[in-house]
Amino acid sequence: MTVLEQMGKNAKEAARGLAPAGALKNKALYAMAQALEDGEAEILAANAQDLKAAGENGMSESLLDRLTLNSTRIKAMADGIRSVAAQTDPIGTIVGGGVRPNGLKIEQVRVPLGVIGIIYEARPNVTADAAALCLKAGNAVILRGGKEAIRSNTRITEILRAAVEQTGLPKDSIQLVEDTSRASSVEMMQLTGLIDVLIPRGGRGLIQSVVQNSRVPVIETGSGNCHVYVDDTADIEMAANIIFNAKTSRPSVCNAIETVLVHRDIAEKALPAIKARLDEKKVEIRGCERTREILGADVIPAVEEDWATEYLDYILAVKVVDGIDDAIDHIARYSSGHSEAIITKSYENAQKFTAQVDSAAVYVNASTRFTDGGEFGLGAEIGISTQKLHARGPMGVNELTSTKFIISGSGQIR
Amino acid sequence: MTVLEQMGKNAKEAARGLAPAGALKNKALYAMAQALEDGEAEILAANAQDLKAAGENGMSESLLDRLTLNSTRIKAMADGIRSVAAQTDPIGTIVGGGVRPNGLKIEQVRVPLGVIGIIYEARPNVTADAAALCLKAGNAVILRGGKEAIRSNTRITEILRAAVEQTGLPKDSIQLVEDTSRASSVEMMQLTGLIDVLIPRGGRGLIQSVVQNSRVPVIETGSGNCHVYVDDTADIEMAANIIFNAKTSRPSVCNAIETVLVHRDIAEKALPAIKARLDEKKVEIRGCERTREILGADVIPAVEEDWATEYLDYILAVKVVDGIDDAIDHIARYSSGHSEAIITKSYENAQKFTAQVDSAAVYVNASTRFTDGGEFGLGAEIGISTQKLHARGPMGVNELTSTKFIISGSGQIR
Structure with a gap:
């Protein structure tokens, strides 16, 4: 079993623990926000190493800016997580249903998607945003960020995982792929059965590569002409x-x-x-x-x-x-x-x-x-879908869910 | 431009004509049903040729049964189309919305998916079912049936296209791929930008092949352990x-x-x-x-x-x-x-x-x-989704739609 397959299995298992988590999810989110603020010094130290390496590799000013964390930005990440916690939990909402002539009661209920993979680039704040939104909707997430931010992302993920575990939820609800080579994103695109949906966030090249190559269902985001x-x-x-x-x-x-x-x-x-x-x-x-x-x-x-x-x-x-x-x-x-x-x-x-x-x-x-989740009143967004399947436009917590039918009978046969 | 690319362009164009079609779609559906009944003799003649060829090729009894049309089955196809016509039109439904603090009115409105590709096997009734459901939801459809049924499918499609055209809707709302070699389904799986979603209907081999190889978004159907x-x-x-x-x-x-x-x-x-x-x-x-x-x-x-x-x-x-x-x-x-x-x-x-x-x-x-669209009260179904993205369980007309946001302002800037 490869490292990623093992992560996929861990994520599936964590997702089973998250699905019925209810209010515990919000407890975890508030703990995550607090832990990020408490961990500011460690995060900034890791970020400084990323910035040093990026500077040595001649990264452009605008990319360096995206990569940079500071006290204000960490506070913003924490507040972002708190605002996700404050949103309505979509899981368990009864979307529709009724009683059929044969007496079967059918309810269509909102449930998590399961395991979500996020492939993204240099901005380490995506790590916290995506983890929070996925967890709110009861999903386990596998994060695969860019190599430039690996030290920052690793530290942030460790802090978030510890906070999740403290509240009694599975720490593998949030996992970060350590291997930032192209091979790891290619492998994620093949993990059908372990990853339920992949969401690429970043430039056009990244998104098109995922759309073109993934066997896992993809939500295409962010290209705007x-x-x-x-x-x-x-x-x-x-x-x-x-x-x-x-x-x-x-x-x-x-x-x-x-x-x-x-x-x-x-x-x-x-x-x-x-x-x-x-x-x-x-x-x-x-x-x-x-x-x-x-x-x-x-x-x-x-x-x-x-x-x-x-x-x-x-x-x-x-x-x-x-x-x-x-x-x-x-x-x-x-x-x-x-x-x-x-x-x-x-x-x-x-x-x-x-x-x-x-x-x-x-x-x-x-x-x-x-065109933005916040401006549309959907709360924080995981991206803006430009495809028609599943979700279109700004995607909030609701778009990170699926539904299932629950049918209650008394011995009905067909 | 390949034949399929041209079909994709024709379908895109037809879909633009179908999106605002409203009540004309039902007129077309009733005309399609009537035309199938009127064309019974021609359809049965084409079907007899398919059956003869299949018999000579040693097709099994159960597959021959699936391929066989008769007066009752043609009547059932026509009635199926009429029941689709009788369903509520989902297009234009306002799914949600409201007025934001800055005065922008946001409406989320149900719209067609656009162009749907259906890849299926021996049953010629799928041709009529799928065409009717796609049209009801305002989508153009590209049908790619099995080679065993090509004569029946061709005749049915010709009849349906003529009926659609008579009512003033674009006949390319319904197109059949004539090439039934593997190459044509492989090409359909690559037509991103022209086909919005592919739905395979048939045995596990067919469905897995589409799920594994398609670059066009797929809805996986029908595998039931x-x-x-x-x-x-x-x-x-x-x-x-x-x-x-x-x-x-x-x-x-x-x-x-x-x-x-x-x-x-x-x-x-x-x-x-x-x-x-x-x-x-x-x-x-x-x-x-x-x-x-x-x-x-x-x-x-x-x-x-x-x-x-x-x-x-x-x-x-x-x-x-x-x-x-x-x-x-x-x-x-x-x-x-x-x-x-x-x-x-x-x-x-x-x-x-x-x-x-x-x-x-x-x-x-x-x-x-x-677990069936009819039994769940959803009307006719295009298949049963076993994936979590977009649709899950029996898929009716609603599942063949997307949404868009319409935002009405008075000069707002951000």
Whole structure:
């Protein structure tokens, strides 16, 4: 038996202990939060080693920032766990049911998924977030973080496991894969029967690799080629404001926009107003021919590839379209199905856009940046699903569950 | 572009036309049912050719029976489609939502999955069933049936497509893969981005091959290593009755039982009573050592493999266990997670069994044979999911949908 198979078996066993845990799970979560705060010095020491090694390996500033822990961030991790504890426990909820004509009582009940594998990259706070959400929903978790954060992750996991064990729940509810080579994530993708679902969190390369190679069911997260369409009836100031917010408030996240589509009848007025706002943050515009006719030839010409690219940067593709149908077609063709918005005063076009755009979150007159578990009122999120199976959009504790049917009879046969 | 890629694109396009179709879908379904009845002669002619070829290739009696259509079966297919039409349309249902503190109104709305691929074997009635269920939920379907039924399936699909087109919906809502070689199902498993979900229907070999090889998300169906546990407080007559029903009413289906576990304190009385019923249908018993001590040495000794085998035949594995915990452990180890039952008079043990057994359907004092969409009141079913992601247990029209978030604002930014 390989190390990972053994971890899978331990996780299955732990999951059996967690499923009926009820209120003990919250006790464990509060203990985990406290233990992280109490363990701050040890965690920061491990993190300093990670940072030193990363610096020596020439890690970029932005990645170093993601890897860095400090007192505030550890407090935030602990508070995050407490907010998960404060959420409603979905397990045991009766989702539906009734009595059949033959007297059988059928109840559909919410139950844990079982064992969840999380494959992620440099941010050590994912270790605590994911462990807390999985445990809240009664699942055992196998965490496989990036090699850059292995010392931080190891220390955090040890602290969390000890806290879980103290409350009387199985410590193998939370396990960390020590081997951070590619081989370990490949093996996780093959552990059908031991891991019930894999959730990759990180960059597009990581996520696509898991989606393409996993035999274990995967929930695809986080790829966002998001659009704003400015309808001919739009309030131009609102449009510019929303586009500015959706592009520049945090360009590196999946709910930031990458392309703006503008109705040809409003383009001449709207484009200069939009550009004026974007110029405040020196956003690079890549425009179609009609955009360049309006904004000037110093706008970089957009090529086919621009429509499909998730820049995650201060770059925005801009296209003038013939109308709402043209915009909807463009989105159907290029969107990753994450978040899209229409800016309009037209009731009819608002209805049409929300009905026909096939994305996880479709907005009227609001920024796509709201696609987030917290903003939607779902509590902490484990990621944003861009697939249609099982969960779509921000995934909270509920999305980490399954259901089963319980049937109560008195000797019925068929 | 390959034939299948083109079909995938056509299906995507058709799905865009189906999503807002509303009542037109029911019109199409009723037209499909009528067209099948009107086309009986053509369908039977095509089916006769399939049967002739299958006979020449030495197909077994039971497979020939599955392949055979007649007037009654065509009527049943048509009625099946009408019953799907009569079900509530899930699309557009508002699953949840509310207004956030910043004034954003968030609605979670039920939408189609998009494009569904069905890979199945010899039964041509699956063609009509699957097409109807997918269409009802607003999905385009790509059907890939077995080569034995290709003439029947082609004729049925042509008839259904014509009926769909007549009502003004896209005929590519229903497409049949003409190539029945292994290559076509392998290619379907790679069509990520064009097929949203694959559902294999058929024998274990087919299903496992799809689960193991597909890059498209799969819903695993139909594998059932089901158990009945006879508790020490069981009503013996009820136990024997339920076991007889669950084993012999239709041994070839996934909700039939394969193993009976009997509490040691009741074994001496219960086993002979159970065996007496099973003898009526000449069920072969493969027993553990303690079972053979009670029932006699002419009972075939069970080996390890018996506990894991889905016989789908008049064979039953029988094991004496030390109690309910032992039974639950055995089920956790060997069950495929489909359906299990406890026969008991004990409130405590009923609660324990239903809470701790991690299967799609868990019964108290009833036959596992009820695990079925119709019996559960879900209407027609597309299969019984034995996985935990997305859907678990009998899957009806609702399980062929996803959701999306629609967010209505007035200029909100984050």
